[in-house]
Amino acid sequence: MSKLASLFLLGLIVSVTVPASAEDKSQKESDSNIVVSDDGVSISENELRYVIQNWTPELRKSAATDGGDRIELLNQVLAIKKIAAQADDLTPEADGDVYWDLEMRLRQAKQVYMVKHFMATLEVPDMTELSKERYETEKRxxxxxxxxxxxxxILIRCDPRNCNGEKEEKRAQEALAKLKAGEKFEELAKEYSEDPGSKSKGGKFDAWLNRETTNVDGAYLKSVFLLDEPGDYTDVVRSQFGFHIIRLDEIKPAYDRPYDEVKDRIIAALENEYKQLTVKAYDDNFRFTDEVYIDNETVDKLLEPYLSEKE
Structure with a gap:
């Protein structure tokens, strides 16, 4: 396959729309000029304009400047349409499940497309005033x-899979005793700690923690929030990593961001809620009406073979 053909397949085929199920689309565009025609299949001016718009810039440049490339690209465009047209010859009588498989795929593709089109053309109201109310009612x-x-x-490592902890806890208690006796936490961390990430920094844990932090050992997190004031430290605490002595260094109090800082986030959430509700209402418009007819006898017959089917 040539480089041009490869680019074409990447840049065009992915944008090909669902083929007409009953008649050639060019027949629906009788008011448009036919630009390419072969073997009963044609491409109209409007159709080709849309195709070209969806080519990559490299493909458009090739078709505009090289006659050979242009012919190859037009050939590919028409070939795709010829192949797609073969689907029009399928019938439920002759092709059975093959026909219905294609039919259901087309219906689903069209349904998805129409929902996307509906969303793209939906006018979302200004949510500014409502966002102010939402800020007050859902500030948290x-x-x-x-x-x-x-x-x-200060961490004395002890992997619970191969460590009973007796020696390690004793070493941690030794460091704690020195701390209580007045030795500096930072110096003890450099002497005792086996955490390579914090040892050289006097034991400093480089992360701000809140009560909902998830990527920190639970025993460590709980211990940090049991301390009252900066400078307070724990007794020896065991975690999945070993034995710690934990010191509280600094507290940033909880607060509420001002409205202007979170306005865009609230508006985006409200707009998303509006779209979801509107799409649901759009879908509801196509549900059963009061005039629905259901042949329950036939439905029962079709479902009967599955009555004993295991879930």
Whole structure:
């Protein structure tokens, strides 16, 4: 396959629309000029204009400047339409499930397309005033920033899979005793800690934590939030990594962001809610009406073979 053909397949085929199910689309465009025609299949001016618009810039440039490339591209365009037209010859009587498989795929594609088209043309109202109300009624959801805490620790590693912890806990208790005796936390971290990420930094844990932090060991997180004031430290705490002595370094109090900082987020959420509700209403318009007719006898007959089917 030539480079041009490869580019064509990547840049065009993905944008080919669903073929007409009953008649050649060019017949529906009798008011348009026929630009390419062969073997009973044709491409109209409007049709080709849309195809070219969806080519990549490289393909458009090739077709505009090279006659050979232009012929190859037009050949590909028409070939796609010829192949797609073969689907028009399928019938439920002659082709059975093959026909219905294609029919259901076409229906689904058309349904998805129409919903997308509906969404693309939907006019969303200005949500500014409603966003102000939402800010007041759901401030915790949109504006609340949880209290954050920074910490340091001394870690004596102990993998529970191959460590009973007796020796390691004893070493942690030794470091704790020195801390209580007045030695500096940072110096003890450099001497005792086995956490390579914080040891050289005096035990500093480089992350602000809140009560909902998920990527930190639960025992460590709980211990940080049990401390009252910066400078307070725990007794020896066991986690999945070993034995810690944890110090609270700093607290950033909880607060609510001002409206202007979260306005765009609230409006985006309201617009999304509006779209979801509107699409549901759009879908509901096509549900059963009061005049619906159902041949329950036939439906029962079709479903009967599945009565004993296991879920």
């Amino acid at each position: 959801k949109y504006a609340h920033v949880l209290e954050q805490r920074s910490s340091s620790h």
